[in-house]
Amino acid sequence: MLKGKKILIGITGSIAAYKIPLLVRLLKKEGAEVRIVMSPAAKDFVTPLTLATLSENPVEGGFFDHETGAWNSHVDLGLWADLFLVAPATANTLAKMHMGIADNYLLTVYLSARCAVMFAPAMDYDMYQHPATKHNIQGLVNRGNLLISPAFGELASGLCGEGRLEEPEVIFDLIKAFFVKKKRFEGKKVMVSAGPTYEAIDPVRFIGNHSSGLMGISIADAFAAEGAEVKLVLGPTHLQPTNKNVEVIAVSSADEMYKNCRILFTTADITVMTAAVADYKPAAVAKQKIKKKESVLSLQLAPTTDILMELGQMKQKNQLLVGFALETNEGKKHALEKLHKKNLDLIVLNSLEEPGAGFRHATNKVSFFGQNGKELHFELKQKTAVAADLVNHIYTMLTTEKS
Numbered sequence: 001m002l003k004g005k006k007i008l009i010g011i012t013g014s015i016a017a018y019k020i021p022l023l024v025r026l027l028k029k030e031g032a033e034v035r036i037v038m039s040p041a042a043k044d045f046v047t048p049l050t051l052a053t054l055s056e057n058p059v060e061g062g063f064f065d066h067e068t069g070a071w072n073s074h075v076d077l078g079l080w081a082d083l084f085l086v087a088p089a090t091a092n093t094l095a096k097m098h099m100g101i102a103d104n105y106l107l108t109v110y111l112s113a114r115c116a117v118m119f120a121p122a123m124d125y126d127m128y129q130h131p132a133t134k135h136n137i138q139g140l141v142n143r144g145n146l147l148i149s150p151a152f153g154e155l156a157s158g159l160c161g162e163g164r165l166e167e168p169e170v171i172f173d174l175i176k177a178f179f180v181k182k183k184r185f186e187g188k189k190v191m192v193s194a195g196p197t198y199e200a201i202d203p204v205r206f207i208g209n210h211s212s213g214l215m216g217i218s219i220a221d222a223f224a225a226e227g228a229e230v231k232l233v234l235g236p237t238h239l240q241p242t243n244k245n246v247e248v249i250a251v252s253s254a255d256e257m258y259k260n261c262r263i264l265f266t267t268a269d270i271t272v273m274t275a276a277v278a279d280y281k282p283a284a285v286a287k288q289k290i291k292k293k294e295s296v297l298s299l300q301l302a303p304t305t306d307i308l309m310e311l312g313q314m315k316q317k318n319q320l321l322v323g324f325a326l327e328t329n330e331g332k333k334h335a336l337e338k339l340h341k342k343n344l345d346l347i348v349l350n351s352l353e354e355p356g357a358g359f360r361h362a363t364n365k366v367s368f369f370g371q372n373g374k375e376l377h378f379e380l381k382q383k384t385a386v387a388a389d390l391v392n393h394i395y396t397m398l399t400t401e402k403s
């Protein structure tokens with residue numbers, strides 16, 4: 001499958017570099033040509049000899065060959081590759097890539113590469129959470145570099161959290177997916193809802209929730225990457241899709257989300273509702289800011305429309321409707337109730353009982369339940385990987401069950 005594909009791997013100075021020889025083996029077995037460039041610090045973690053042996057190419061180390069005096073052109077290497085993968089990418093290298101600093105050979109290759117660039121951060125939890133790192137990663141993504149988000153788990157520091165370099169098998173699958181030319185959802189119209197809704201109390205206050213929208217945004221991105229025409233109805237969040245082919249319809253309240261979803265649903269082949277829609281809104285919105293008083297303040301709440309339920313009633317035979325369920329107890333029972341009550345084809349259950357799943361995490365642990373009694377259970381993984389699982393499953397449903 002990767003026969004003749006030219007893959008350049010840039011390794012930087014992280015303990016996670018030990019995973020790269022395994023990745024090189026997987027790529028070579030699949031027929032890829034692999035060349036390696038290492039930052040000076042990377043050589044403290046994994047030897048050039050190991051990598052040269054496995055890749056069957058000498059490691060590209062620096063501007064000069066000190067023995068022969070020959071000049072190594074970073075431009076040539078960047079032109080040679082079909083894909084440049086920087087893995088593990090340390091916080092230091094990410095920052096330099098973002099700023100355009102070129103103080104080692106690997107960075108000059110990055111700056112002159114004309115091929116697609118994937119990068120897989122690996123660092124300690126606190127470094128990964130730092131706003132500077134987040135800013136650098138987002139900057140690289142905005143520029144079209146493809147992010148392989150770090151996994152959740154034990155870190156070299158002894159902490160547990162996000163920051164682990166993805167496993168070589170996962171990176172290998174992502175590289176293969178990158179080279180798959182056939183887009184499975186070309187010609188399909190997909191609607192996704194994501195994020196929270198804000199229900200106004202008065203001109204300055206609202207009732208909201210902690211949803212970041214990441215799960216739905218990742219699903220929208222995954223469908224767009226597979227050629228679908230994607231409309232994302234997105235509640236208030238600072239996150240945005242990375243795929244330029246996702247059209248965002250920004251909304252704020254449940255009513256606004258309902259109005260837009262209703263219209264877009266009529267032409268959608270596939271609809272995935274991940275939004276954390278408020279179930280209640282203030283019965284009346286105060287025109288002026290509510291002033292503080294000594295006595296207890298009561299708010300009267302009125303139910304919002306259950307958008308998913310409405311869409312379930314509108315659903316035509318050729319449409320596929322997927323809902324999400326967020327449960328704290330008896331997950332399966334409640335998910336199945338929602339599947340039937342809302343007339344869905346599939347429900348994705350995320351259980352808040354799982355550490356690392358749900359709101360405020362880049363990871364999620366889900367189960368799928370279909371109308372045919374079929375159920376699938378997945379491990380805790382990145383939301384981008386959950387999105388890929390869902391897109392794959394929907395493809396299977398369309399090509400087998402629904403047709």
Ligand code: CTP
Pocket residue numbers: 193254273274275276277278279304305306307308309322323324325326327338
């Ligand atoms: N949903 C919706 N409109 C609402 C509430 C929920 O479209 N007003 C959708 C969500 O996007 C999700 C699914 O319904 O796909 C289930 O949401 P969830 O909050 O788990 O369930 P509810 O039906 O609201 O039930 P409850 O809160 O009682 O568990």
